[in-house]
Amino acid sequence: MQNHFLTPSQKHHGNFITTKVFNSTLHFLITISNFLDELEKYDQMAKEMRRQDRTNSI
Secondary structure, X not given: OOOOXXXXXXXXXXXXXXXXXXXXXXXXXXXXXXHHHHHHHHHHHHHHHHHHHHHHHO
């Protein structure tokens, strides 16, 4: 017969793993988000430079 109840230490370990995975995922998403913000910033700078190049070449 299987024991369907976890001991407090097993429960704690499960919560610890869940929390660790959650925090890692959150950290990853925030890192990606920051990276995309930087990319957007560089894209805007590049557009602005191309705009100025076009204005200067006319």
